[in-house]
Structure formats: structure tokens, C-alpha cells
Amino acid sequence: MAAAAPAGPSGDLWSPDGPDLVVHGDNAAVLPGLPEGSFTMVYIDPPFNTGRPQKRQELSMVRSASGDRIGFSGQRYETIKGALHRYDDAFSDYWAFLEPRLVEAWRLLAPDGTLYLHLDYREAHYAKVMLDAIFGRDCFLNEIIWAYDYGARTKRRWPTKHDNVLVYVKDPARYHFDAAEVDREPYMAPGLVTPEKRELGKLPTDVWWHTIVSPTGREKTGYPTQKPEGLVRRMVAASSRPGDWVLDFFAGSGTLGAVAQRLGRRFVCIDANPQAVEVMAGRLPSARVVAVPEGTV
Numbered sequence: 348m349a350a351a352a353p354a355g356p357s358g359d360l361w362s363p364d365g366p367d368l369v370v371h372g373d374n375a376a377v378l379p380g381l382p383e384g385s386f387t388m389v390y391i392d393p394p395f396n397t398g399r400p401q402k403r404q405e406l407s408m409v410r411s412a413s414g415d416r417i418g419f420s421g422q423r424y425e426t427i428k429g430a431l432h433r434y435d436d437a438f439s440d441y442w443a444f445l446e447p448r449l450v451e452a453w454r455l456l457a458p459d460g461t462l463y464l465h466l467d468y469r470e471a472h473y474a475k476v477m478l479d480a481i482f483g484r485d486c487f488l489n490e491i492i493w494a495y496d497y498g499a500r501t502k503r504r505w506p507t508k509h510d511n512v513l514v515y516v517k518d519p520a521r522y523h524f525d526a527a528e529v530d531r532e533p534y535m536a537p538g539l540v541t542p543e544k545r546e547l548g549k550l551p552t553d554v555w556w557h558t559i560v561s562p563t564g565r566e567k568t569g570y571p572t573q574k575p576e577g578l579v580r581r582m583v584a585a586s587s588r589p590g591d592w593v594l595d596f597f598a599g600s601g602t603l604g605a606v607a608q609r610l611g612r613r614f615v616c617i618d619a620n621p622q623a624v625e626v627m628a629g630r631l632p633s634a635r636v637v638a639v640p641e642g643t644v
């Protein structure tokens with residue numbers, strides 16, 4: 348892989364008229380260098396368990412009209428004790444890693460923007476509590492269930508064959524959502540609908556049946572946690588317009604970038620792993636590849 352060029356001074360990293368970007372760096376270091384409100388859609392698929400003990404965080408905030416602190420966009424926040432995350436170390440570690448990054452996602456979303464947070468069923472409930480606090484409960488739009496059918500089936504419980512995607516909007520009165528842009532599915536009982544409806548197909552619900560990335564298919568990059576383009580395409584198609592900027596700051600193999608490229612959106616894909624950046628540089632050849640060492644932005 349050609350070495351990623353170092354990013355310039357703060358503020359140089361991204362501009363609305365600049366090229367699509369693949370960024371090598373810790374997202375905690377990169378995100379503060381991106382301007383507020385720049386992205387119509389953020390898709391993230393964080394590691395489910397970082398495996399590292401994190402610094403304990405004892406306080407958190409919820410949005411509240413009578414709150415004692417002024418936060419993003421002049422909104423008021425109420426400081427709450429972290430009683431919830433004292434009961435479970437795993438929750439506390441996960442909170443400490445993810446929460447500041449989700450706050451950045453909120454800051455970076457445009458007023459009509461949407462966050463898609465892709466999670467494992469073991470973590471989704473923790474993250475929902477966090478996102479309710481960061482975005483506000485009224486900004487929760489959906490929980491999408493991605494159902495697949497692959498791998499061994501235990502006989503000791505119901506085999507778990509799904510992921511969860513939490514969807515939050517920056518502003519429930521202004522968010523962009525275009526159902527007409529979404530690919531349609533065959534009806535389950537096609538005999539019960541008119542030929543016209545059968546031909547058109549039905550709008551997907553919040554349960555999406557989709558195969559995993561085929562080990563022999565065109566999409567396969569070899570990156571271990573790669574997600575199918577078909578899933579991400581629906582999200583990008585519904586929640587952004589051609590020309591809009593979209594962001595993935597746990598980008599892995601760059602699935603969001605690949606979809607964005609095909610649908611005429613602009614993208615920033617960030618990952619801390621050099622192997623991920625190498626895969627993305629090959630998959631997204633038109634993007635500029637830059638490196639952001641910690642402490643430079």
C-alpha cells in the first residue's frame with residue numbers, strides 16, 4: 348500500500364468541495380477536526396467488545412428543558428449520576444468507549460441528518476440508553492433487525508441470526524427520508540395482492556432479510572467484519588440525496604464508501620487499522636488517503 352499522506356493543519360482535513368476521504372487514525376482524534384453539521388448520514392458498525400479496560404465515567408447528561416448545563420446547539424442538559432453503569436463493568440467499559448464518539452456523531456450530523464448504529468444483540472440495549480440521552484428519546488426513528496441465515500445452529504437455545512441497527516435523527520421535524528429511493532421486496536403472499544402491486548414489490552419493513560457477504564462473491568474484500576452492500580445501500584438511499592456527504596468512522600473495508608460512490612454521495616471513511624486502510628485504498632480508488640496521528644487535529 349502507498350503510505351497515507353499526513354493530513355495538514357487543523358481544518359485542512361475536509362472541505363465540502365474537496366475529494367472523498369479515507370482517513371487512517373483513531374476516530375477520537377479525527378472527528379473533532381471535522382466541522383459540525385457536515386454529514387447527512389452517519390453509518391457506524393463499531394467493534395462489539397473492545398477487550399480493553401476503559402476509564403470509568405461517573406457522570407452523564409440527558410437533554411432536559413430545565414437542565415443545569417448548556418450543550419450542543421444551545422440545548423439544555425441535566426447531569427445525571429451514572430447509576431446504570433455501576434452495576435456492570437462491561438456496560439461501563441462500553442459506555443466509556445462509545446459515548447464520546449456518539450456525541451461526535453450527533454455534532455457532525457446535519458440538521459436533517461440520520462445516524463445508523465449497527466450493533467450486536469448483546470450491546471444494542473446499552474447503546475439505546477446512550478442514544479436516548481445524547482439525541483433525545485423523540486429522535487429515535489427505528490430499530491432495524493438484519494436477519495441472516497448462516498453458520499452453525501446450536502440446539503441449546505434459539506440460534507441467534509440477527510444484528511440490530513439503531514436509527515436516530517438529529518431533528519424529528521426535519522430529517523430526510525425518501526422511501527421512494529428504497530429497493531422493494533417480493534410480497535410474502537403475492538397471490539393476495541394485485542398484479543400491479545406484485546410487480547412493484549413491497550416497501551421493506553424494519554426487518555431486513557439479507558445474506559451475509561458471500562465468501563466467493565464480487566463484494567468480498569477479505570476484511571473479516573465486512574457488511575453487505577445491500578444493507579448499507581438501503582440506508583444511504585433513504586437517508587441522503589445525491590451529492591450529500593456521508594460518514595463512517597469505524598469503516599473497516601469501506602462498505603459505506605463503496606455504496607456512496609455508486610449512489611453519487613460524497614464520503615469520509617475512517618479506520619484505525621492499517622489493514623482496513625489498505626483494503627479501502629484498493630476498493631475506493633478515487634478517494635484521497637490521509638493519515639491523522641493522535642494529537643494533530
Ligand SMILES: C[S@@+](CC[C@H](N)C(=O)[O-])C[C@H]1O[C@@H](n2cnc3c(N)ncnc32)[C@H](O)[C@@H]1O
Nearest residue numbers: 373374392572573574597599600602618619620
Ligand atoms: C466491525 S468493523 C467495521 C466493518 C465495516 N462496517 C465493513 O463493512 O467493513 C469495526 C472497525 O472499527 C475499527 N476501529 C476500532 N476502534 C477504532 C477507533 N478507535 N478508531 C477508528 N477505527 C476503529 C476497527 O479497526 C474495525 O475495522
